[in-house]
Amino acid sequence: MSDQQSVAGKTIVITGASSGFGRGAAEELGRLGANVVVVARRIGILDDMAARIVAAGGSAVAVEADVSDARAVARVRDTALQQFGRIDVWVNNVGVGALGFFWDIPVEDQARVVDVNLKSVIYGSHAAITQFRAQGEGVLVNIGSVDSEVPLAFQATYAATKAAVLSLGRSLTEELRLDGTLDTIKVGTIMPYAIDTPWWVHAANYSGHAPRMALIDDPQIVVDAIVAACTNPKEQDAVGPKATVSALSHSMFPKLTERLTAKVVEKEFGKGGPVPPTTGAIYEPIAEGDTVDGGLRERMRREDELAKD
DSSP states (O other), X not given: OOHHHHHTTOEEEEESTTSHHHHHHHHHHHHTTOEEEEEXXXXXHHHHHHHHHHHTTOEEEEEEOOTTSHHHHHHHHHHHHHHHSOOSEEEEOOOOOXXXXXXXXXXXXXXXXXXXXXXXXXXXXXXXXXXXXXXXXXXXXXXXXXXXXXXXXXXXXXXXXXXXXXXHHHHHHHHHHHHTOTTTEEEEEEEEOSBOSTHHHHSEEOSSBOOOOTTOBOTHHHHHHHHHHTTSOOSSEEEHHHHHHHXXXXXXXXXXXXXXXXXXXXXXHHHSOBOOOBOTTSSSOOSSOOSSSOOHHHXXXXXXXXXXX
């Protein structure tokens, strides 16, 4: 069965849809004939996305929401049901970061990362599974990270929230098994390696350097994984060879992997140019960064070329 045959006509909610692989997946699912509910804080971008999906023959509705607010998540669910009558897939994709040494990042920013990355997933998962149990079926897709398995220096709280997202998905799977509904209600967690999206621009940054990451991946592999998960979710899906190798390495050599990863992060950040502290977009949205690709690889290439001169 092709992707188009399998997702056509399904109602799919995607949070964090105004940029990055959330945007890429929403646009691709719309092209494949799904009813797409795009959710983020930047309603202007969402309205434009929805209009283009509809103009191309698809079906879409935009919902402005800060999904760290449970009432906003309930409004997303209600809008999807009012517009399309059911929800077949819910993708919890929204996520923010705070970069730097843990002690240099204000505690308020740490708390905001938890609110967005973990509480929003709890709220979205609760809304989705409650609806799935009422209608008898559904797919919940949560976006974790390779950090769900491998702790990462300079992203301590982010990594902690992503570990929690994976644990939540595993626990939900077992509860559905106990409930006797695991055959019809599925939960999957997607775990990418570092991806070149506007996430890096939107993150709070107290490292003193423009963010970088070694061997960063193209967002298309995550877009493809999200689309596939809408009909065939995997309980734990490490996306791409780098994420797979990192998770395997950590399972076999945890301390060595953690120390090597920390050294790589320290080395890469040290190559970034100096930048002042910023809260990025973690509290309020910013205009910058509304594409799927974030341009990080291109900036890193320029920095590396300048370093050779």
